[in-house]
Amino acid sequence: MTHQVDTDFLALPLQAVSDAAIQSGLSLGASHVDVRIERVRTGVLQMRDTSPESQTDESVTGVGVRVIVNGAWGFASSPEISTTKAYELAKVAVAMAITSGPLSTEKIALAPEPVYASQTWVSEYEIDPFDISGEEKIARLADLNGRLLKSSTVTNASAFSMFVKEQKHYADSYGTSTTQQRVRMQTAIEAIHVSDKGFESMRTLAQPAGFGWEWMGNSVWNWDEEIAELPTLLAEKVAAPSVEAGRYDLVIHPSNLWLTIHESIGHATELDRALGYEANYAGTSFATVDNLGTLQYGSSQMNVTGDRLTPHGLSTVGYDDEGVAAQRWDIIKNGLLVGYQLDRRIAARAGQERSNGCAFADSPSHVPIQRMPNVSLQPNPDGPDLDGLIAGVEDGIFIKGDNSWSIDMQRYNFQFTGQQFHRIKNGKLVGQVKDVAYQATTTDFWRSMKAVGGPSTYVLGGAFNCGKAQPGQIAAVSHGCPAAVFDKVNVLNTVAEAGK
Amino acid sequence: MIAPQELIERITRAADYEDCIVIVEAKTQANLRWASSTLTTNGVIAEQSVTVIAFVSLPGGMAAGSVTRTNIELDEIADIAKAAGVAARAAGVAEDQAPLLTNTEVGSWSAPHIATGPDVFKTFAPQLGEVFKKSQSDSIELFGYAEHTHTTTWIGSKGGLRLRHDQPAGRLEMTGKSDNRNRSTWEGRATRDFSDVDLIGVDAAIRQRLEWQSRSNRIDAGRYQTVAPSGVMADMLAYLLWASPARDAAEGRSVFAKTGQVGRTRIGEQLAKLPINIFSNPNYKGLECNPFNVATSSSAYSSVFDNGLPQEQWDFVKNGHLNSLLAPRAISEANGLPYAMGGDNVIMTSPESSGDINSLIAKVKSGLLLTTVWYVRMVDPVTNLLTGLTRDGVYQVKDGEVIGAVNNFRWNESPVELLGRISAVGNTEITATREVEDLERTAAPAVIFEDFNMSTVSQAN
Numbered sequence: 001m002t003h004q005v006d007t008d009f010l011a012l013p014l015q016a017v018s019d020a021a022i023q024s025g026l027s028l029g030a031s032h033v034d035v036r037i038e039r040v041r042t043g044v045l046q047m048r049d050t051s052p053e054s055q056t057d058e059s060v061t062g063v064g065v066r067v068i069v070n071g072a073w074g075f076a077s078s079p080e081i082s083t084t085k086a087y088e089l090a091k092v093a094v095a096m097a098i099t100s101g102p103l104s105t106e107k108i109a110l111a112p113e114p115v116y117a118s119q120t121w122v123s124e125y126e127i128d129p130f131d132i133s134g135e136e137k138i139a140r141l142a143d144l145n146g147r148l149l150k151s152s153t154v155t156n157a158s159a160f161s162m163f164v165k166e167q168k169h170y171a172d173s174y175g176t177s178t179t180q181q182r183v184r185m186q187t188a189i190e191a192i193h194v195s196d197k198g199f200e201s202m203r204t205l206a207q208p209a210g211f212g213w214e215w216m217g218n219s220v221w222n223w224d225e226e227i228a229e230l231p232t233l234l235a236e237k238v239a240a241p242s243v244e245a246g247r248y249d250l251v252i253h254p255s256n257l258w259l260t261i262h263e264s265i266g267h268a269t270e271l272d273r274a275l276g277y278e279a280n281y282a283g284t285s286f287a288t289v290d291n292l293g294t295l296q297y298g299s300s301q302m303n304v305t306g307d308r309l310t311p312h313g314l315s316t317v318g319y320d321d322e323g324v325a326a327q328r329w330d331i332i333k334n335g336l337l338v339g340y341q342l343d344r345r346i347a348a349r350a351g352q353e354r355s356n357g358c359a360f361a362d363s364p365s366h367v368p369i370q371r372m373p374n375v376s377l378q379p380n381p382d383g384p385d386l387d388g389l390i391a392g393v394e395d396g397i398f399i400k401g402d403n404s405w406s407i408d409m410q411r412y413n414f415q416f417t418g419q420q421f422h423r424i425k426n427g428k429l430v431g432q433v434k435d436v437a438y439q440a441t442t443t444d445f446w447r448s449m450k451a452v453g454g455p456s457t458y459v460l461g462g463a464f465n466c467g468k469a470q471p472g473q474i475a476a477v478s479h480g481c482p483a484a485v486f487d488k489v490n491v492l493n494t495v496a497e498a499g500k
Numbered sequence: 501m502i503a504p505q506e507l508i509e510r511i512t513r514a515a516d517y518e519d520c521i522v523i524v525e526a527k528t529q530a531n532l533r534w535a536s537s538t539l540t541t542n543g544v545i546a547e548q549s550v551t552v553i554a555f556v557s558l559p560g561g562m563a564a565g566s567v568t569r570t571n572i573e574l575d576e577i578a579d580i581a582k583a584a585g586v587a588a589r590a591a592g593v594a595e596d597q598a599p600l601l602t603n604t605e606v607g608s609w610s611a612p613h614i615a616t617g618p619d620v621f622k623t624f625a626p627q628l629g630e631v632f633k634k635s636q637s638d639s640i641e642l643f644g645y646a647e648h649t650h651t652t653t654w655i656g657s658k659g660g661l662r663l664r665h666d667q668p669a670g671r672l673e674m675t676g677k678s679d680n681r682n683r684s685t686w687e688g689r690a691t692r693d694f695s696d697v698d699l700i701g702v703d704a705a706i707r708q709r710l711e712w713q714s715r716s717n718r719i720d721a722g723r724y725q726t727v728a729p730s731g732v733m734a735d736m737l738a739y740l741l742w743a744s745p746a747r748d749a750a751e752g753r754s755v756f757a758k759t760g761q762v763g764r765t766r767i768g769e770q771l772a773k774l775p776i777n778i779f780s781n782p783n784y785k786g787l788e789c790n791p792f793n794v795a796t797s798s799s800a801y802s803s804v805f806d807n808g809l810p811q812e813q814w815d816f817v818k819n820g821h822l823n824s825l826l827a828p829r830a831i832s833e834a835n836g837l838p839y840a841m842g843g844d845n846v847i848m849t850s851p852e853s854s855g856d857i858n859s860l861i862a863k864v865k866s867g868l869l870l871t872t873v874w875y876v877r878m879v880d881p882v883t884n885l886l887t888g889l890t891r892d893g894v895y896q897v898k899d900g901e902v903i904g905a906v907n908n909f910r911w912n913e914s915p916v917e918l919l920g921r922i923s924a925v926g927n928t929e930i931t932a933t934r935e936v937e938d939l940e941r942t943a944a945p946a947v948i949f950e951d952f953n954m955s956t957v958s959q960a961n
Contacts, residue, residue, distance in 0.1 A: 048800075053595075053799060053800065054797050054799045055565065055566070058568035059568065060547075061569070062571070073540075073542060075542060076543065076544045077543070077544075079501070079570040079571040080501050081571075093544075096543070096618060099618060099625070100532075103629050105538040105632075106536075133586075134586065134590025134591065137590075155751075156751060194762055196759070196760045196761075197759070198882050199752055199757070199881075276535050276536055276641070278535075279535060279641075279681075280675040280686070283874075284681070365546075366543070367541050367543060406887045406910070407889075408889045408891075408908065408958040408959075411960075412959040413957075413960065415912075417879060439910065470533055470647070471545075492912070494879050494885055495883075497885060497887075497912035497955060498880065498914050499914075
């Protein structure tokens with residue numbers, strides 16, 4: 001179903017306010033002005049067993065004005081949306097740019113982009129989650145938790161659901177003007193087993209995506225099937241032996257591999273990071289510009305794309321927050337690093353003809369920065385299905401579901417855990433083990449990828465909570481990937497790591 | 501925009517249910533960000549949030565529901581009051597219901613928000629320019645961030661709450677890199693108004709650390725006696741605090757649950773060999789913070805029913821023993837535990853503390869000195885096992901002296917276990933976390949951890 005931008009957002013004085021800020025900024029000496037008027041509504045529902053534990057419904061509305069004066073940025077924002085405030089914000093932003101000038105040796109320039117006047121774009125979703133009553137949401141999660149609690153294995157169940165509607169009007173002094181609306185959903189349900197020996201848990205594998213409330217039915221993700229299986233899988237995990245640390249072939253399911261892609265490829269190929277803009281906070285990258293076109297990032301089977309076009313992708317838009325139209329491009333081709341993620345400023349600095357449209361700000365209070373597009377590992381068109389991948393492994397572990405994650409500030413050394421760890425012997429699953437973490441260096445890991453699953457194994461995974469920049473910003477991003485096989489990866493026993 | 505006080509009066513009048521609490525938070529901020537010794541972004545930010553919490557009487561008890569909006573106009577007041585009531589009825593009778601505080605006043609209710617702005621940097625910014633110039637001439641690159649925020653919180657209710665608190669907060673972070681970015685270090689400072697920020701001192705500390713890195717060795721992973729600065733201890737404290745809800749422990753699903761005795765917690769158990777205290781106190785000098793509870797929604801940590809209750813000292817760990825876990829009133833009653841609410845600061849002290857970090861280094865025969873920890877994440881909630889990286893410089897210590905830099909590590913450790921492996925404690929100081937920015941007000945000592953588990957080597961600089 002194709003929705004329209006909500007009429008109550010369109011009823012705001014979008015054009016009058018953006019025109020006022022742009023004209024004011026230009027008249028005060030700015031060479032560039034861009035304006036975002038945003039409303040981001042976020043709902044959270046957290047259930048403890050069958051009762052709501054926490055419930056919020058928060059809407060952030062405001063206007064942000066960014067200018068360039070003599071090659072220096074200035075920015076100001078307010079929750080008040082009026083032409084009077086727009087004039088005032090432009091004045092403050094220009095003053096900030098003038099004050100910043102003496103501290104700025106880099107003269108800001110923006111890569112060119114065609115002008116898109118009066119464009120509208122709305123993401124693909126069926127049911128606005130904010131049209132669903134609180135009672136219905138609570139009832140759905142209570143029902144799913146309740147089914148888990150019927151099992152003697154499940155002592156407690158918790159559910160976390162988050163739903164976001166993002167509305168954004170962008171206008172700049174080149175003449176581009178876009179109005180967009182996006183909706184996204186995520187829900188995770190956890191079954192917990194408590195006994196005299198301690199506690200163990202297992203979470204659902206459903207991946208967040210750009211859907212509406214229809215995602216909570218069974219048409220997109222089969223919740224009924226997963227909830228029915230979870231107690232048995234948890235019971236098996238509770239009884240499972242602790243893993244013996246060592247090197248194993250890993251078959252990694254997309255519900256786990258998306259996060260490894262996010263951390264070791266997604267962030268590593270942000271050009272602002274590679275150039276040092278995030279050095280104080282999020283870090284830098286080993287994939288520096290001198291490696292472009294020469295770094296063998298992974299095996300020859302590795303093909304990674306960036307895009308802002310994937311249907312239901314969390315980073316999918318019509319236009320980015322600098323008025324750049326959505327695109328798709330190669331980041332890694334046959335294992336070779338061939339591309340980066342760019343915004344207009346970084347593209348100009350790197351001598352690129354055009355930004356690939358990765359600018360994003362998470363609120364009207366924050367400046368747009370380069371944020372991650374949907375970064376996805378492509379399946380092998382002729383690759384095997386999941387059973388085929390597992391059948392090719394003599395001695396290994398099949399990992400499903402994400403859990404703990406951590407990677408160093410240059411994106412070399414990472415460690416991930418998961419939800420389910422199924423032992424593979426002679427091509428067959430022979431039961432779960434637990435307490436597994438895998439640890440590797442990025443390029444060693446991706447170069448060890450010896451089999452890539454076919455299209456039937458492909459899943460769009462992702463997260464709502466990718467952090468970057470100061471002041472801190474959050475972005476939602478998707479990562480599609482097939483299941484894949486990695487050769488002799490270092491597996492730790494987390495109980496041993498804890499010194500127990 | 502409508503003044504916060506007027507908004508509260510109008511919304512509480514419009515609320516047609518038993519009680520209504522309105523929380524208005526006005527925030528202004530100025531920030532500067534830089535990389536490679538040049539300013540990269542800046543901002544002057546104003547934000548305002550209005551949270552309406554409805555308390556609705558239902559058969560069986562009271563329900564609560566909340567709605568938060570940025571900016572409320574006159575014609576939206578009835579809608580937001582109604583929406584909160586709808587949310588409460590949908591939620592049903594609240595598990596955390598407790599009598600609401602009424603008729604209490606704190607602070608200057610009618611005064612407007614005092615905005616911060618770029619002027620807060622009027623001394624700092626020119627100094628920063630000078631430090632940039634000096635770094636450029638000395639082939640040092642500086643990266644960093646300065647932020648000053650002023651937040652005013654008003655809580656008003658139908659029942660006569662009229663509470664107000666003003667909270668200034670600021671932080672400076674500076675990363676220095678040299679030798680083609682192969683050397684890297686960091687300094688962080690927490691401040692209330694930037695008047696006490698010694699930028700020249702920060703620059704000098706960065707230069708000293710970069711110089712220490714002129715001698716470097718590669719060493720293997722393993723367990724090391726490790727000196728952790730106060731900022732590292734502060735990051736570890738965050739993970740202890742996040743595991744502190746009493747309800748999770750009472751249900752057997754927390755590191756503070758008593759294994760084998762579901763329903764019982766580890767309160768009273770000795771965690772540290774040294775007499776260490778971890779607490780929050782809104783009156784702690786230099787870290788003054790909100791003297792009353794503020795909760796826009798309920799969770800395992802706090803309850804909307806406890807809004808406005810006085811925030812007193814909360815002794816989490818006392819004399820090395822787990823003393824108290826966070827328990828809103830209803831949770832405390834249900835589990836037979838005392839009511840305990842954490843404040844907006846955290847402090848770690850010990851009567852056995854003495855000296856600064858250099859006095860701790862002097863005690864180490866063979867070990868490591870950290871600068872910061874990074875990308876810390878929970879691996880196993882059963883033991884509170886964390887993983888993370890060392891960052892911004894790891895130094896080898898021999899016979900009480902720093903002898904050079906070594907490589908970074910991935911580490912795996914539980915802060916609960918680490919409390920038991922603290923062998924020496926320096927003097928408590930106001931400090932800045934590296935990663936956990938939510939913990940804005942922290943005082944902690946530098947410590948020596950015995951047998952810190954460096955799991956693998958990281959190539960990162």
